[in-house]
Amino acid sequence: MWVNDNNPMVVINKLKFTYPGIDGHPPPGSVPLIEDFSLTLNSGDRCLLVGSNGAGKTTILKILGGKHMVDPDMVRVLGRSAFHDTSLTSSGDLAYLGGEWRREVAFAGFDVAIQMDISAEKMLFGVSGVDPERRTQLIKVLDIDLSWRMHKVSDGQRRRVQICMGLLKEFKVLLLDEITVDLDVLARADLLTFLKKECEERGATIIYATHIFDGLENWPSHIVYVAQGKLQLASTMEDVKKTSNLSLMRTVEQWLRKERDEERNRRKERKANGLAEFDKRIDGSRVIRGDPVRVVNNGWAAGRLNSTVAGEENFIYSSNRVIRQ
């Protein structure tokens, strides 16, 4: 946690979360996926959320965006709980961009199919209560051709329209879950510049979860590193740069390597002690330690899949699965 002003934009206070089972409650014996996670962000902050696949980044963003219920005191955006106060998203004050982007545009409380036979113009001009100048600026930044038909454009072009839709309203807090993956170098650079300006000029706050560090060196004001659902580091970029003379990408790579090596050593020890090398998982939870042997090693890192039993198809991937396909 860092500087606390009087009206923080985002406050996460000892967040604890387990994905509910079919009865809506955490499965018996489950260990929380996210635990003891606290963070405060102020107006103007641009926070990079980093961590390995399955660390819990998307889960945290979704909780902030009101997509999962938690105790309202654990997560406050603009002083409110997004799950309990839907006006936060419907007003556009809180925007979430990411997730199931191939199927929908999740923005300001409405979902719009994004692959149907509709023009970009119709989509972008169909949103009411938008400042026309802002719309024109965004269309320019994202280099959108208004005559594009959404069912015929490329993934990157479709993505640009999705991002444009998501940014039309003047958000106060923006949650970005790796949305730049299909963008070409220029579109990504221009978008990052636009977003930085939104924070500097309007005092917006952005949390951006990503694995792509190209062009990000001077973008974030803060960085948060999460591993296995737990906060490892929350720091200003200035402080990170003081302690590491490596590039941002190399710095994060170093953290992740250390995490992976520690995890490998832990697994080795478990194996040497006659225990299952990998922890057993209960749906939606992190791990159950010391459980009977059930090796879930299919070549992916621990915790990536909830089952590798032959013939079972019920894999649960972390959110950026589309990127890895």
Ligand SMILES: Nc1ncnc2c1ncn2[C@@H]1O[C@H](COP(=O)(O)OP(=O)(O)OP(=O)(O)O)[C@@H](O)[C@H]1O
């Ligand atoms: N709906 C769900 N039900 C149960 N478990 C889930 C669900 N969604 C994600 N998980 C599990 O939660 C863990 C964290 O997933 P999450 O998507 O938050 O990770 P992430 O850090 O965003 O990963 P990535 O970098 O791969 O996107 C993973 O182990 C995943 O299997």
